[in-house]
Amino acid sequence: MINTKPLNAMRFRSKIIMTAAFSVLFAAVAGNFFKISVLDNKKYQNMANDQHFGSVxxxxxxxxxxxxxxxxxxxxxxxxxxxxxxxxxxxxxxxxxxxxxxxxxxxxxxxYTPVLDENGNDKNxxxxxxxxxxxxxxxxxxxxxxxxxxxxxxxxxxxxxxxxxxxxxxxxxxxxxxxxxxxxxxxxxxxxxxxxxxxxxxxxxxxxxxxxxxxxxxxxxxxxxxxxxxxxxxxxxxxxxxxxxxxxxxxxxxxxxxxxxxxxTIDREIQYILEKNLKKMVDDHSVKNRSCAILMNPKTGAIYGMATYPSFDLNDPFTVSDQSIYDKIFAEKNIVEPTKKDFDDYYTEARERMWKNKCITETYEPGSVYKIITSSAAIEENVIDIENDTFYCEGFKKIEGHKANIDCWKLAPGHGVQKFQEALTNSCNPAFMDIGMKLGKEKFCYYFDAFGFREPTGIDLPVEVKGNNKKLDEMELVDLAVSSFGQCETITPIEMITACCASINGGYLLKPYVVDKVVDSDGNIVLKNERTVRRQVISEDTSAKMRNALYNVVVGNGAGNVNIKGFAIGGKSGTSQRLSETSRYEEIKEQEDAAIQEYGASYVCFTPADDPELILFVLADMPDKEGDLYYGSKCAVPTAREILTEVLPYLGKSPEYNEQELKNLDVKVPLLKGASIDDAVKTLDGMGVKYEKIGNGIEVVDQSPMTGKSIAKDGCVYLYTEKVDPSDTMVMVPYLYGCSPSVANQIINDSGLNYTTKGASIDRDGATVNSQSITEGTLVPRGTTIELEFMVNEISD
The missing domain is CATH 3.90.1310.10 (Penicillin-binding protein 2a (Domain 2))
Incomplete structure (x- = not known):
């Protein structure tokens, strides 16, 4: 008999092994199914969706x-x-x-039977x-x-x-x-x-x-x-x-x-005023490296206008429409007669430059406008007595360790002995080198940083760059000297105006902004920008002293500043050598050769002087150097004056005249046409305005100037009591350039015309006519008003 026990045992062991193997396999399958269907359900559902759905x-x-x-x-x-x-x-x-x-x-x-329309054509x-x-x-x-x-x-x-x-x-x-x-x-x-x-x-x-x-x-x-x-x-x-x-x-x-x-925060009308006047400045002074302007609220940091000229069409941003952009590039590359290939090769660079916001993406040497900052720091640190300290200028200054003298813009014999206010009004470089030395390198660098010149302002626009200057461990005495009057450092226009705001608004360095709010489709405000104080740089007391000092700069030097009747304005001009804009820096620095130098002409001003609500900055970068018209006082100041002359009434700012201004105040011509001649004469007598009657009638049938026109207080209104041939009323505009106020007044009166004035006060010594609103030789009706701009023809930084 065969023994089957070993065979049965072997079969039993095989069953156990197979059962165990199938159990393990089943467990693995079940586990994986659980993982796919439960744990990783979302992952595999997405994969399935990707296979079953497409999207656009x-x-x-x-x-x-x-x-x-x-x-x-x-x-x-x-x-x-x-x-x-x-x-x-x-x-x-x-x-x-x-x-x-x-x-x-x-x-x-x-x-097939066609279905015809009314014209006999087959509809189908x-x-x-x-x-x-x-x-x-x-x-x-x-x-x-x-x-x-x-x-x-x-x-x-x-x-x-x-x-x-x-x-x-x-x-x-x-x-x-x-x-x-x-x-x-x-x-x-x-x-x-x-x-x-x-x-x-x-x-x-x-x-x-x-x-x-x-x-x-x-x-x-x-x-x-x-x-x-x-x-x-x-x-x-x-x-x-x-x-x-x-x-x-x-x-x-x-x-x-x-x-x-x-x-x-920008107002379209204000923006237009800025850009229109920048264009005129660029055209009049052949500005090579564009111009810019900023108008803002010095109390909040809100910007009402920020302009760069030349600009570009936002609907066609890839077209470089202004030749001056290319001209600047070709000058840098020493390309005298550019070919089509040159234009093609430098198109991308020209386009990128055109797109840049000059106010925030380009740096420049601030020049004498920086004296506002040096003054603020020195007053805050009590290193000068603004009432009693004196500063001597002989037209240059020798700095220890520097082989060459550093000139004042007013060469020998210079400004002589001056107190602080005179030095600021005269924009005297040697005086500010002395103030810088009193302040010292450590304090100078501290305030350079405190006023925000080595950091972006944080304005809500992209690609803002920051200014720069020698650091404390790099700064030598000559660097301190030239930095004190704004010639060593490079900063952006937005940094400059923001720092000036801190000097006059109580000492608060603000974060500027161009966006007021963001509103969703339901009208909900999702973002609101407001005044943001970065830090307080100087005290309220120092700031008050700076407001007063800058107001007196304008009062004391009306020729080189913005004067508008009825408005108290503080300001400071600047003219800087644009050393950072050329590869020939060392050559220019050593030779002081005006033929190879370029300049930056700038101006900053604010109003009202005692409690500023507006501050304006204007820069012409590299104006034409012919004559002395590249100075800030000659180039940027007239532009700033025109801007404020338009902006102030637009914003509803009412003039408040001082005693001197009231004395020379222009008058508006009232409506006289249609009135009896006796009533018209009575009205003009009451205003203290001269008149001339033309004709023998008893009623005013016409008048010149027309209703609402302004004339000087000693002007004349012409009253016509009979109809006359228009050709009989025409007179010729005389040539008035260079005339003193008294001479201009006499010529105007003799010509049967009227005038109003702008610019320097006609009471200021040396004031002469710099421009007239109607070209000489033009025939105009008798009584027409001509606007005369007066300036004092002396150089001012």
């Missing part, structure tokens, strides 16, 4: 940018994206081809052939979308469900394409709403607003992009088991969330 982004409508009054500066218009579903297009073609073939059979067999007319239709469709898409026929044919041939033919298509074109394909029942060529950015004010505030084009963005468009951009929507379409997209009609669209609107 829908651009959100970008938020608008408005000025402080709600005027649109940047808008997004609705445009359309034209796309084709190639697979559906083939199906549409097959369907149309069957209709055409059937029609041909019906016509041939005589079973079909294309001659499918090839003819396809050719017509391709031609239409090519012409209307501005793309090649090859691109259309290539799109049609794709094995796809969604091909974009063109973006940014205007509505009339999209409608025309829709009408064409709808006529034949095509569902394969469609459009989607999209957005297009445009700028209604074109070049106004271009460097502040910036633009957006693909992944390129500048200005507010860049710094506030997260608010403006909104959230894109998406169209989700299904795909079949082979991964092919189902027809576009089988889709679901998730609408885009439009961007928020941004409101600037």
């Amino acid at each position: 982004s829908i651009s959100a409508h970008r938020g608008s940018i408005y000025d402080s009054k709600g005027v649109a500066l940047a808008k997004s218009a609705t445009v359309y994206k034209i796309f084709i579903d190639p697979q559906s297009f083939k199906e549409d073609l097959d369907r149309l081809e069957k209709l055409i073939n059937k029609r041909k059979v019906d016509v041939a067999s005589g079973t 007319k079909l294309p001659e052939s499918i090839d003819a239709f396809k050719e017509e469709a391709v031609d239409l898409l090519s012409q209307k979308l501005g793309i090649s026929k090859e691109k259309v044919l290539d799109a049609i041939a794709q094995d796809s469900r969604y091909i974009v033919l063109q973006e940014q298509v205007e509505k009339p074109v999209a409608d025309e394409i829709d009408d064409f394909f709808n006529e034949w029942g095509f569902v394969s060529v469609r459009n989607e709403e999209d957005t297009k950015r445009y700028y209604p004010q074109k070049d106004l505030a271009a460097s502040v607003i910036g633009f957006t084009n693909g992944n390129i963005s500048y200005g507010v468009e860049s710094s506030y992009n997260k608010y403006l951009s909104g959230v894109d929507g998406r169209t989700i379409s299904a795909v079949d088991s082979n991964g092919n997209a189902l027809p576009y009609r089988y889709s679901k669209t998730f609408e885009a969330k439009d961007g928020d609107d941004v409101y600037l």
